[in-house]
């Protein structure tokens with residue numbers, strides 16, 4: 001079968017690989033019909049995540065058709081169309097039982113700090129991912145969710161990660177009615193977080209990025225304010241001023257370790273790897289939230305450590321809430337929102353690329369060429 | 385607190401201000417008390433180990449399932465095995481892994497050549513997309529490439545000339 005194949009930082013190709021096998025009674029094999037490239041994949045692509053091995057197939061955002069099931073699988077049948085959450089989750093450990101499907105303790109032997117994630121390095125479990133024609137899906141009775149008849153498959157594929165992550169970013173913000181919410185990052189996740197902030201009753205939503213085309217998009221799509229940090233001397237000062245010198249009630253970091261905007265952070269975090277990615281957006285979030293405010297982090301950082309103004313977290317009494325999204329927990333609510341027209345995820349898809357051209361798709365998304373917001377990959381077997 | 389459990393009866397005021405409703409992690413977490421059972425949940429059936437899997441030393445056993453992509457091999461594999469002697473809290477874990485990742489890239493190229501495949505690095509870097517959407521950037525990259533190569537040639541020639549003298 002054809003699959004994306006990682007060869008090293010900034011180098012990927014489509015190549016043939018053996019068809020995946022059922023390795024556990026709870027497994028299913030899914031024939032992928034669509035997969036996305038995510039901002040999280042860029043951290044791997046840029047070589048920022050330790051234990052990213054050559055030959056691995058990335059891809060944690062995919063949907064498809066159940067092709068084969070293991071002996072204990074009961075909730076899925078061959079032929080079902082399924083949304084596969086990006087988290088590999090067992091459903092029975094203490095964490096899954098309490099709704100923390102992003103923190104499963106039975107899906108990743110290689111690290112305890114992060115649960116299993118499809119196609120996301122060996123630090124997240126060593127699973128080959130869904131940027132392929134077929135993929136092995138463990139715990140098939142737990143994560144995969146049947147795509148409702150009425151749902152557009154372009155919406156369905158965004159339910160595997162982007163929509164739940166944006167939603168959870170807003171949820172973790174503990175937004176009170178009327179709150180001013182600042183979202184750092186106008187990528188797919190930040191766009192969704194801005195859109196969802198309104199669902200929690202935000203009074204004002206502000207998005208910060210430096211790519212004009214994304215700012216234009218989010219301004220329309222999420223009906224919010226959007227500003228370019230390159231046009232400000234100091235984004236923190238800008239936010240203080242625009243909140244009557246009080247600070248934002250809630251700040252959301254939807255950027256993570258690939259942040260730009262501070263040369264010192266970029267050099268130490270992305271070039272020298274002295275820290276686990278550059279923490280520019282998180283730094284701004286901590287410093288522009290009000291005293292007693294909440295900083296919600298969904299941006300992904302590496303596992304070592306980062307330079308952040310922790311002293312200000314203490315002095316300002318900030319609450320930090322963060323996690324990998326718990327996709328399975330949120331799916332029922334989000335499916336409702338889509339059906340009711342409150343969320344329209346597929347509007348963020350800008351590029352549809354054949355899996356054979358995966359190298360171009362990565363480069364376009366990484367270098368932000370051709371006004372790219374969200375690229376999806378279509379395997380050859382899904383185009384027949 | 386209605387009744388103080390025996391093991392705490394010697395502590396005056398134990399649990400007096402406990403407020404189960406103050407659960408700041410809700411709704412991210414639906415607190416059930418399972419945390420205090422530690423890791424003693426009923427485990428799913430265990431996947432058979434068919435390839436070498438490295439295990440974090442912060443846990444007692446492998447997880448019930450795991451990925452089997454790209455098992456450790458060669459020099460990078462040896463470094464990865466070494467890295468897993470240290471916990472996730474140590475630089476001794478992550479820095480060797482990053483080093484192994486870089487060595488693995490070279491191993492990947494050697495593997496390709498061994499299989500008679502010359503990797504098309506430009507295609508792998510997606511430069512075709514640059515030709516379409518980013519010609520100025522591409523031109524810059526090519527110019528830098530040419531400049532660096534020329535400088536190298538000049539340098540090597542100079543050295544040669546010196547040693548010929």
Ligand SMILES: NC(=O)c1ccc[n+]([C@@H]2O[C@H](COP(=O)([O-])OP(=O)(O)OC[C@H]3O[C@@H](n4cnc5c(N)ncnc54)[C@H](O)[C@@H]3O)[C@@H](O)[C@H]2O)c1
Pocket residue numbers: 038039040041042043161162165184185186187188189190208209210211214229254255256257258259260261280281297298299300301323324325373
């Ligand atoms: N926690 C989770 O479950 C989860 C899930 C999915 C993605 N993520 C993470 O969310 C982040 C965003 O993902 P994405 O797909 O939207 O990525 P993306 O790369 O498309 O978007 C990131 C955006 O941030 C902007 N940016 C860079 N520096 C900035 C700064 N200093 N301030 C404000 N904006 C800045 C970039 O221009 C870009 O538009 C990534 O770190 C990704 O790994 C987390």
Ligand SMILES: [Zn+2]
Pocket residue numbers: 038039040041060061086161162
């Ligand atoms: Zn993702």
Ligand SMILES: [Zn+2]
Pocket residue numbers: 089090091092093094095096097103104105106
């Ligand atoms: Zn679990």
